[in-house]
Amino acid sequence: MKKLSILLTRHYRPISIAALLDVFQTVNNYYLENTGLPYFDIRLIRHPEDETVAYPDEHYQPLSHEEVTASDLVLIPAFRPGNIPDYLRENTAFVPWVRQQAGKGAEVASFCTGAFLLAATGLLNNRRATTHVTAVEALSRHFPEVIVDADVVVTDDRGVYTSGGATSTFHLLLHILEKYCNRTTAIFTAKVFAIDMDRAQQSYFANWSPSRAHNDELVTAAQQRMEERFQDRVTVEEVIHDLPVSRRNFIRRFKSATGVTPIEYLQRIRIEAAKKLLEEKQDNITGVMIQAGYEDAKAFRQLFRKIVGLSPKEYREKYAG
Incomplete structure (x- = not known):
């Protein structure tokens, strides 16, 4: 029987814990019916400094970390919306225990924003994560040694797993079930919970908004020009033609301030505009392309798919009202 430890972090998101318990309880019931024995020994691990904790499920009595000496798999749930740095400070007591479990051979998985606590353990250093x-962006900024992949739904890097937001939890759970149990169990679970298996990207769920969290007035002026004139197919040279900066220095300053190059910034503005037009379904795809500042249909489709993860047609079919 695999020893499964689920952390009851302070400020955990109740729906995250509920999803984990529901899936693993379902798998255990499946194995009980077919083999007479559950597959997972599920333990809820309370905060080391909390003697009492609200029970998210009446079937489980949360255990102290001192009572759990070994785990095969440790799961870190998502945090509630709020101040993640404060949440991390309140949960630092979990960090040495998670490291200890990993040192004894346990694999570790985080779900959604639980990745911040996993990153705080150091186990994500030089590993891919989402x-x-x-x-x-906050994960990348706070933990620069983590290789953050914004687009993927699930990462699996040498026994350390992460998932994207919301329903991506289920995709990581299916991945874990296929690895720990078998494909048949994963498919059974996917059918029970009506999950579309093998989704690879979450980028089409993202709403990108330009960053102004910097103090470079020249870059701010350039951003405003791009946002006002993107439909005119404005170039970087036209944006800076009367600004006191060379093209080379402008690109360096712009990327330092915003995290992307000027060309990437223009592309993101245009693709976000195209997404909104596709959602509103006010024009055909060629008209959307032109309104977003593109005139080459092939280049527009390729860039849209690269950034969003879907073609313009697929995006409209998924999100048009």
């Missing part, structure tokens, strides 16, 4: 699309 999290909720709205939190990827």
Whole structure:
């Protein structure tokens, strides 16, 4: 029987814990019916400094970390929306225990924003990771040694796993079930929970908004020009033609301030505009392309798929009202 430890972190998101318990309980019931024995020994691990904790499930009595000496798999749930740095400070007591479990051979998985606590253990250093699309920049900024992949739904890097936001939890759970149990069990679970298996990207869920969290007035002026004139197919040279900066220095300053190059910034603005037009279904795809500032249909489709993960037609079919 595989020893499964689920952390009851302070400020955990109840729906995250509920999803983990529901899936693994379902798998255990499946194995009980077919083999007479459950597959997972499920333990809830309370915060080391909390003697009492609200029970998310009446079937389980949360255990102290001192009572759990070994795990095969440790799961870190998502945090509630809020101040993640504060949440990390309140959960630092979990960090040495998770490291200890990993040192004894346990694999570790985080779900959504639980990736921040996993990163705080150091186990994600030089490993690929993902999290909720709205939190990827913060994860990368706070933990620069983590290789953050914003687009993927699930990462699996040498026994350390992460998932994107919301329903991506189920995709990581299916991945774990296929690895720990078998493909048949994963398919059975996918059918029970009506999960579309093998989704590879979460980028089409992202809403990108330009960053102004810097103090470079020249870059701010350039951003405003790009946002006002993107439909005119404005170039970088036209953006800076009367600004006191060379093209080379402008590109360096712009990327330092915003995290992307000027060309990437223009591309993201245009693709976000195209997404909104496709959602509103006010024009055909060629008209959307032109309104977004493109005139080459092939280049537009390729860039849209690269950034969004879907073709313009697929995106409209998925999100048009």
